[in-house]
Amino acid sequence: MTPPSYRVWALPGLPEVRPGDDIAKLIAATEPGLVDGDVLLVTSKIVSKAERRLVEAGDREEAIDAETVRVVARRGALRIVENRQGLVMAAAGVDASNTPAGTVLLLPEDPDASAVRIRDGLRDTLGVEVGVVITDTFGRPWRTGLTDVAIGAAGVRVLDDLRGGVDAHGNPLSATVVATADELAAAGDLVKGKAAGLPVAVVRGLAHLVGEPTEAAVGARALVRTAADDMFRLGTSEAVREAVTQRRTVRAFTDEPVDPGAVRRAVAAAVTAPAPHHTTPWRFVLLESEESRTRLLDAMRDAWIADLRRDGKSEESIAKRVRRGDVLRNAPYLAVPCMVMDGSHHYGDERRDTAEREMFVVATGAGVQNFLVAVAGERLGSAWVSSTMFCRDVVREVLELPANWDPMGAVAIGHAAEPPRERPARDAGAFIEAR
Template sequence: MSAAETGAVPSFRVWALPGLPEVRAGDDIAKLIATAEPGLADGDVLLVTSKIVSKAEGRILEATDREAAIDAETVRVVARRGTLRIVENRQGLVMAAAGVDASNTPAGTVLLLPEDPDRSARAIRDGLRDTLGVEVGVVVTDTFGRPWRAGLTDVAIGAAGVRVLDDLRGGTDAYGNPLNATVVATADELAAAGDLVKGKAAGLPVAVVRGLAHVVTAHVVTAGDAAAASASADEAGARALVRGAADDMFRLGTSEAVREAVTLRRTVREFTDDPVDPGAVRRAVAAAVTAPAPHHTTPWRFVLLESEESRTRLLDAMRDAWIADLRRDGKSEESIAKRVRRGDVLRSAPYLAVPCLVMDGSHHYGDERRDTAEREMFVVAAGAGVQNFLVALAGERLGSAWVSSTMFCRSVVREVLDLPDGWDPLGAVAIGRPATAPRERPARDAEDFLTVR
């Protein structure tokens, strides 16, 4: 029963555990703790620094090159600035240097994090139960930096017998307001409290919290494998604290996010019926108009076809113009029908945008060579704007296909969309949620496209 339920003033006590020897590979952490603190009681929570767990589990590595060790433990680079890397490691944790630590370990060696910190926490909890007969919670901690906050703190990377998250959604606050998003990271709060008494350099790797028995979960043993029963009772452990990719709004650093958006920019030819957020398209246009342009001009215009009626009217007129062109070319009706069907990618999209080039601010030299170069500069600038647009759409998780067809019937497009004569349509962009995952793109080596002088 919690203090709130009994009416008592909430309080707890936390202290560091003195007397632990230097931990070596093969040591039993539970027995070392039981020897140092035989007075542990049911409902206590043990906060154990991951370094001693790693040492006991033999996760010490001879490494003259720490960077190579970080590479080996890295699954994904989240952000990089100089030699500092924030990465996702093999345990799914996003942290600096993959958790590879060169402190508190002999020169020429590094410590890796425990392979499975939740399993490590369960082993310590089970060992204390066997040795002392007590039901305690165990949190394995490590030091993290945090986005938007200076300084370091300890957080939970492994847990057993502890309610790692306290979901308050569905309840109310002191004023009766509904709690719709409040999920408290209890295990992280415990880890930070323990760090206040353990310190970073005091040689006190374990702390005990007493007075918060309500956060300790019951141990349940059922028929069958006891370890599996323990894992089930402890639910997901600290793994539940790791935010999944689908819910992570800050998954990448700035340069990495740009590179991923460029990589995600793929031609999509099949779309779902899901509506497209007009705000997302407008944000993509805002990115488009940051492209470089000659003479401080703005050679881009984007016509957004947000109604089905406007899309159908344009595509019908373009189809009729295309059929007329194909007939003039002497194509058979069967060939014409096949070609028209292949052009249906624009019809399948729930949203269309028509980027246009305008030459406002361009110079006229009266010289064909220079006037041609002037127009080419504007075309290149407009293309840069469209590329920005497509990449920004990918960043919004929208698929797109840039189709050139409007360039072959510009007068028709201008007439149907009531555009000024000086607006030159540069194709049409089909936009929507991809109906299927894109096929693997053949790898391209950038070196194949370089010439160095």
């Protein structure tokens, strides 16, 4: 049996690509000798030039801003961002090298569509069925150096899903999905080089990876990990700011259970907040069973209804107000943050004693904010509700808490049933008074 092998070579003879050029016709004009099953690896820069993605820009930073959807990390002038194509990469893929002064080159607007056009053009011109991969250079987390990856593809199996099979020893494969298109892109980069003026490479011998779109793949977009599956979406110190700004109040949850370990990790973040006199004023009561949540919420509801009736509210008004508490009742997990003032100072002076309590309240709030942000970092939704503060004695009695534990609201936790609403933009300057 002949062992598997393939051949890869750079395609010579391509002219300088200009705006409006047909990449497929330029390739065909070199008489490349393509056969069915070949894969062409095309550097994104020549595709961008042909598609008139050379744009005027006052400076590269302005162009990066315009192409950025989300900043993932920043160090000095270097930015790792998610761009309009959904790719996470340095500088949004904006290239200022080998372009006229005052211009930059952007990535193709739709690299998968670009690959389709090249593939269709080669079929029409040369009568061959080939795969096409549009490549660009990426850095990688935890790895030094650059490599080419696929940002667009047509007629190529971009992912080879081996899950459900077995290895040579019969062990089941449960997580193995091979990024075939990226492997092809890297192989092509070995012969194209970064400065050799050879923007296209050909791979022959892997025809089993080539086929019609219904058989092969839907394009390189399938290589981009979704936000829900991205374990490192909020990974760096810069991303902590992203977690803070992206935290939202979630009022509708799915039935999916909450991992208690995730909540405990959030508590670990909460208790790193600052506090006066080296104290630890935070306590978190975690209601993990439906029975404990129902018992607390029923008692709180009864106390609230009694208060509203004493205030002379109508039954209709009472029912409406009670429904506002449904966010707690519908959540699969509740946490009740409490404040304790162990270690506080007593001055015997009302003004100073009031300030002392306020310091502990602020510290507890800082802990709750840490908790909410950490919950968001665990990909969970939450809603802080103040209701336990209005019936502290009831909460202490039901939860059998010490008399010096002051409940400071309750946090509903769960998996969001729908994407949270966009928060209206706020001008930070409106909240600042500089002196």
